Amino acid sequence: MLECFLLKRKLYDCLDNSLSEKDRMRIKKHLDVCPHCQERLTQLKVILDYASSKHIPSPNNQFWYTFNAGLARRLDTIVSESGTMTQKPKVYRKPALVNAVLCVFFLAIGIFLFKFSHPTGMPLGRQVNVLVEEFTSSDEFSEASELNHEDDYLEEMDLLMQLELA
Amino acid sequence: MEPELSLSDEWVLIAKVKEGRRSSFDTLVSLYQHRGLSIAYTMVGNVEDAQDVLQEAFVKVYISINDFKGKAKFGTWFYRIVVNCALDFLRRRKRSAKVFIDIMADKDEGGIFPEAIDVSTEPRRVSSSREFVYKLDESIATLSRMQRSCFILRHQNRLAIQEIAKVLKCSPSTVKVHLFRAVWRLRKHLLHYFR
Numbered sequence A: 001m002l003e004c005f006l007l008k009r010k011l012y013d014c015l016d017n018s019l020s021e022k023d024r025m026r027i028k029k030h031l032d033v034c035p036h037c038q039e040r041l042t043q044l045k046v047i048l049d050y051a052s053s054k055h056i057p058s059p060n061n062q063f064w065y066t067f068n069a070g071l072a073r074r075l076d077t078i079v080s081e082s083g084t085m086t087q088k089p090k091v092y093r094k095p096a097l098v099n100a101v102l103c104v105f106f107l108a109i110g111i112f113l114f115k116f117s118h119p120t121g122m123p124l125g126r127q128v129n130v131l132v133e134e135f136t137s138s139d140e141f142s143e144a145s146e147l148n149h150e151d152d153y154l155e156e157m158d159l160l161m162q163l164e165l166a
Numbered sequence B: 001m002e003p004e005l006s007l008s009d010e011w012v013l014i015a016k017v018k019e020g021r022r023s024s025f026d027t028l029v030s031l032y033q034h035r036g037l038s039i040a041y042t043m044v045g046n047v048e049d050a051q052d053v054l055q056e057a058f059v060k061v062y063i064s065i066n067d068f069k070g071k072a073k074f075g076t077w078f079y080r081i082v083v084n085c086a087l088d089f090l091r092r093r094k095r096s097a098k099v100f101i102d103i104m105a106d107k108d109e110g111g112i113f114p115e116a117i118d119v120s121t122e123p124r125r126v127s128s129s130r131e132f133v134y135k136l137d138e139s140i141a142t143l144s145r146m147q148r149s150c151f152i153l154r155h156q157n158r159l160a161i162q163e164i165a166k167v168l169k170c171s172p173s174t175v176k177v178h179l180f181r182a183v184w185r186l187r188k189h190l191l192h193y194f195r
């Protein structure tokens, strides 16, 4: 039973072909004598087989024509709203220079208004960088938000430790 | 379907896009639209919404192409944008569905739509592979965002674990943990179909 519990972690790796030779032999040996794990492995295999055989539509030319026309309209709107694309790179091409100018500007304001005692502590150049970073690649993947329950958290820690050891 | 363009040719193409050449951007779109649609479709579940998500992703590529420094492959950077747009879309859809449910609940005291479909208590046994596929899709939709993203990228779009790690900006071992948890959760959801 302990062997089943320990090998549970390896059954998925077995199907994803990411097992070491040593683990593969260990699992094979166990599966030969354990119908319970055999059954679980079969079930996981069915799930992965069905998932990977999902039909993904390959639309015809008409679809892509409509798609590209729609995309072009959206881009035209953006270009007309914010100047041409050729002007944009000038803003982005030298972020260090832009940041430096902004830093000097905000620092000057900071010196006069806050008299060196701004409480938040984050350098303004970095704030600008953070804003640019947030704009360009808003990160949707907060690890912490995935761990809704204490059980999940413990399971996660347990697995990470197992992976560290593996 | 991987784009048939060498890395150096792709880099030249991206440089032209950065200069503002729309025709080069159109070429970039044609190279990545199929793979992009596949990821968007597997994330959101239907072609119409996938089309919307993919357009949104290309718009984001267009306005932030200068932030692509070539540290990662363009594909990796682009897939990340597609996944983000899809997750964003799913969050909006969930929110609007919630509003719809609330409105209906106001009209009809008990509410006619359940908050969530509990697959595990669904009594029917699998009668066809088609039904199983449907239930599998439903179960995938109940996974957390990270589990779902990892599972879909790995098992429906065949991305390597290393690449998924780059797309989702985490370590390969974190991807493996999410994949492991995803697959066992799916089994738990679908267990009664195996009996």
Ligand SMILES: [Zn+2]
Residues within 6 Å of the ligand: A003, A004, A030, A034, A036, A037, A038
């Ligand atoms: Zn066993």
